Amino acid sequence: MKFADHTFDLPLDHDRPDGERITVYAREVTADPALPWLLFLGGGPGFPAPRPLGDEGWLLRALRDYRVLLLDQRGTGRSTPVTRRVAQARGAEYLTHFRADSIVRDAELVRQRVTGGEPWTVLGQSFGGFCTVTYLSFAPEGLRAALVTGGLPGVATDAAGAYRALYPVVAEKNRAHYAAHPSDVAAARQVATHLRARDVCLPTGRRLTVEAFQSLGNLLGGRDGSARLHYLLESPFDGAGLSDAFLLAVTAELSWASAANPLYLLLHEATYAQGPGATAWAAQRVRAEFPDFDGDDPLLFTGEMIYPWMLSDDPLLAPLRPVADELADRPQWSPLYDVDRLRANEVPVVAAVYDTDMYVNRDLSLRTATVIGGLRVWHTADHQHDGLRVSDGAVLSRLLEML
Structure with missing residues (x-):
């Protein structure tokens, strides 16, 4: 693995690009710089990307096919942080800019810088899967393909x-x-x-x-x-x-x-x-x-x-x-999903739905799987919600084979 740090100066409010700015950080992990890009969106909300130690099975598997970008979603990690002191000082209105819709718009600006405008593949785990479905809703042109593990949200569920x-x-x-x-x-x-x-x-x-x-x-x-x-x-x-x-x-x-x-x-x-x-x-x-x-x-x-x-x-x-x-x-x-656009989806999408997932309900996920055009689902009882992290690459291998 070779690592590189990337920082991006982005608007807090994407509807006001000339307003307040924040920093978003991402760590590049590369084994072969000739490979295409994979953006990893992790769980949360509010948690930074994983810090690789070199023995992560899913990451080692991903590096066989991709250069990986681990995004510290806005407000987390080395991105402009939202600490408890910041949250208290800035208040609720400020925090509304740290949801999946803003994260996806960050990713699109980051993609322009990282890939030169070429679409990339996204892997979304848990809340990162929610963000991936938002990505498919509002910026599918930025995606070559999408993989979701334990993170198909109920798109019409409050x-x-x-x-x-x-x-x-x-x-x-x-x-x-x-x-x-x-x-x-x-x-x-x-x-x-x-x-x-x-x-x-x-x-x-x-x-x-x-x-x-x-x-x-x-x-x-x-x-x-x-x-x-x-x-x-x-x-x-x-x-x-x-x-x-x-x-x-x-x-x-x-x-x-x-x-x-x-x-x-x-x-x-x-x-x-x-x-x-x-x-x-x-x-x-x-x-x-x-x-x-x-x-x-x-x-x-x-x-x-x-x-x-x-x-x-x-x-x-x-x-x-x-x-x-x-x-x-x-x-x-603000809206997080566009059901009509999801139905018309043409981006290749594969998703692992865990039968006894305690954090993202199986039935809601399977319902969403029928909404997203062309999505192929792997419904399994062999793993729990943390399957991507603990399966030594097996979950990601299965999805890449399906893709």
Whole structure:
């Protein structure tokens, strides 16, 4: 692998190209400079591109056919960052410029610089797949081909509909976990009982409530997540209290919803928002339709749901709660998909849809697969949502063969 850094001076608001500017960073990874370009759009929102260590199976496989550009999507990594301090100072209106539509318009300007205007192939993982479908909607002329792994969005589904489809999948993941690790039923109930009776804080100062403990269920969507949750529950107590080791481990596992990546928390529900209608803390509202998550017989862990208490209970994030509320109450959003254009699509597209995906609902993905013209889908139960990363290149190889 050979690496090169690229930085691009781009408009914050693409509809006002003479206004405020931001920097967008991308890392080029090359084995053969004669190969065509592949743009990688990773998961999120709010996470930078992966930092290669040299043993990533999917990347090694990609380099056999492509030069790869790893994009730090606007607001992340070495691009002009949106930290919690920036988010608080700039407010909700500023953050509306950090969604998939803006990321795609960034990519088109980057493409002109990198390829000289030639179309490239895009690989979108998870939220990167959402961005890829936005790309197919608004700038298909920039694409030679598109590959999507665990990221076909429900193009006509709002945030509430997405969560309504996901809660039953999360419940099923819980049932599978407890079937594999029956001792965890009592262990999880014991921790929840302890948390109801006492005020417990993590080393960061964040309150560890029952709801926060339940959000450890986000682990269950990965290949080894059930095992990791089980090991976490093996010995959570030190005498009458929760052990330091347990609290430190919980802190690490809950870092996905922390001050390190405020865009993820603030814009997660907005990734589903387009046209009229507020997201209005959809995950919290829809949870009321699934009362099993409020009991402990057994205690059900939740998944990739963003709740308002995640900000209120964290002293680092609490100042962002008014910004989050303003985003949740926003009555109108820019469009993310053009269904008519997707139906008329002529770009070769292949997509992996994982049968028990806990983050992007299978049924919504399969429905979208019928909308995008010419899309070929690989519907598989052999991998989880993290299949691209953990399959040592097998998932990407399969899609490239289909392509």
